[in-house]
Amino acid sequence: MYPLTIGLAIETKELWEEVQSTLQELPVRVMIEQHEVGELPEFLEKIERMRPDVLLIDVTKLRDPLEHVIGRLKATSCEPMVIALHTSAEPELILGAVRAGAHEFLHPPLSNSLRQALERRSIERSKNRERLRQKGKVMGFVSAKGGCGATTVACHIAAELGRQGKHVLLADLDLEAGIVRFLMKTKSPYSVMDALNNLHRLDQNYWSALISNGMPGLEIITAPEMLASKSQPKQDQLQNMLSFIRSQYEFSIVDLGRSLSPMTMSALEEIDETYLVTTLDVPALHQAKQIVQTLREAGYGQNRVHLVLNRMPQRLDVTPEELEKMMSLPVFATLPNDYPSLYDSYSEGTLLPPNGKLAKQLGRMAEKLAGITEEKTKRKFSLFS
Ligand SMILES: Nc1ncnc2c1ncn2[C@@H]1O[C@H](COP(=O)(O)OP(=O)(O)O)[C@@H](O)[C@H]1O
Ligand SMILES: [Mg+2]
Missing domain, CATH: 3.40.50.300 (P-loop containing nucleotide triphosphate hydrolases)
Incomplete structure (x- = not known):
């Protein structure tokens, strides 16, 4: 698997623990690790600086509206993959996240689905790199x-x-x-x-x-x-x-x-x-x-x-x-x-x-x-x- 860099903001304990144990087994480097998104401009500035490949965002208790947050995350210059995490699979939430442009919406049990999502991203990244090579x-x-x-x-x-x-x-x-x-x-x-x-x-x-x-x-x-x-x-x-x-x-x-x-x-x-x-x-x-x-x-x-x-x-x-x-x-x-x-x-x-x-x-x-x-x-x- 082509190594990925990760940024995460996860408040819910259950999600945090599952994510951490899944990431431990994968070739990823966590560059941003915090319990909540917090002030959005600050978080966006951090993303611009660290340029992670993937963002894992707990959307259970966001301060700002979900669509707004996801839209802004996706608009950062490193074009990260945005994965929305929630404790349950509520159809309305899923729809909202997907409409806002989240690449994935995941809920427990996370291990397999998260691993698969990251593997997909990793394949994309290595193909991109290949394309750049040819360019x-x-x-x-x-x-x-x-x-x-x-x-x-x-x-x-x-x-x-x-x-x-x-x-x-x-x-x-x-x-x-x-x-x-x-x-x-x-x-x-x-x-x-x-x-x-x-x-x-x-x-x-x-x-x-x-x-x-x-x-x-x-x-x-x-x-x-x-x-x-x-x-x-x-x-x-x-x-x-x-x-x-x-x-x-x-x-x-x-x-x-x-x-x-x-x-x-x-x-x-x-x-x-x-x-x-x-x-x-x-x-x-x-x-x-x-x-x-x-x-x-x-x-x-x-x-x-x-x-x-x-x-x-x-x-x-x-x-x-x-x-x-x-x-x-x-x-x-x-x-x-x-x-x-x-x-x-x-x-x-x-x-x-x-x-x-x-x-x-x-x-x-x-x-x-x-x-x-x-x-x-x-x-x-x-x-x-
Ligand atoms: N084909 C050539 N005929 C005559 N002089 C040359 C030729 N190629 C380079 N020089 C001269 O040789 C010197 C060293 O060139 P330079 O390109 O700086 O070498 P390098 O980068 O290998 O150290 C310069 O004075 C340059 O003008
Ligand atoms: Mg020279």
């Missing part, structure tokens, strides 16, 4: 050893996908040395830390206050600016934020900084694919190999890791085949070395203009990553079918 793709970018170009590539890929009509987020999770803020000239004073510290109120409204935009299709959330504010987020905080992001964007391009920090490792579950950006110098390749191995040992499927060779020199000492063999990984993309163009663009505060060799390769990589190349080929074929 957006979260792509991580890791630099083999810092300075390999992961940030540069992530910024250009995100901008390119936005240009291609995708709804894209660029998120800087390099909490140590994030420079997306600088490269993309973002203006928002907020950062991923604000999202991580306020997960309980993370909804579309709050999120839209944190991000900045300016390029077509692309929104950006940066790493914190102040060194002092850099604290490590907890594992579930990071995963919750990523899963929220996934629900909002078609593509989330996440800069994970250099090598694999404990933070990056804990985020992996929510990262569909990881793009490992390396240059061809020996230390970088060595680090890249270590990263591939670490990911494999962590059970991260090999088909989810993609190798990007950046700053390719004109002449190679090794063949791409030799490299693939050494890394036990196919090369996903190769990008030419073009320091002067990048230098010029960054000095002007822009990204690369679209016509250079490096920009073109980045464009191709973006299409491959988003499956646009496949879409185009399919469309061509469908003309003749």
Whole structure:
């Protein structure tokens, strides 16, 4: 059973005891536990803060009219399942509760009916989660050893996908040395830390206050600016934020900084694919190999890791085949070395203009990553079918 969070307000002793003993055997976490609803605004505020999946409300002795209470509970932003509890099954009450929108009306003996209701909700929740998973793709970018170009590539890929009509987020999770803020000239004073510290109120409204935009299709959330504010987020905080992001964007391009920090490792579950950006110098390749191995040992499927060779020199000492063999990984993309163009663009505060060799390769990589190349080929074929 997919774990649920519960809020309860139960005054009647008999109901309280039955509910408690049923909940004890289920994978649920009780976040609000009180004997009565009390002042409705206060109770609603608590729900908004704690965001329980399910509310168990004893409607035997409510202060306010039943329909009013249930209506207000249902209108909270976390859209909880509302289960009305009563000591007896009075048809009028049942009808009133159901009309007001209660999902269930339960009376003793509660054990079986409550368990079944929660199981139904749990199945719904896990299906929702699955749907969210399918909705957006979260792509991580890791630099083999810092300075390999992961940030540069992530910024250009995100901008390119936005240009291609995708709804894209660029998120800087390099909490140590994030420079997306600088490269993309973002203006928002907020950062991923604000999202991580306020997960309980993370909804579309709050999120839209944190991000900045300016390029077509692309929104950006940066790493914190102040060194002092850099604290490590907890594992579930990071995963919750990523899963929220996934629900909002078609593509989330996440800069994970250099090598694999404990933070990056804990985020992996929510990262569909990881793009490992390396240059061809020996230390970088060595680090890249270590990263591939670490990911494999962590059970991260090999088909989810993609190798990007950046700053390719004109002449190679090794063949791409030799490299693939050494890394036990196919090369996903190769990008030419073009320091002067990048230098010029960054000095002007822009990204690369679209016509250079490096920009073109980045464009191709973006299409491959988003499956646009496949879409185009399919469309061509469908003309003749
Ligand atoms: N293909 C490339 N050709 C030339 N210089 C590059 C290329 N990619 C990145 N750089 C440069 O390398 C430096 C490090 O890039 P950055 O994206 O910050 O690396 P990382 O995020 O891996 O630490 C920057 O000065 C950047 O302009
Ligand atoms: Mg970087």
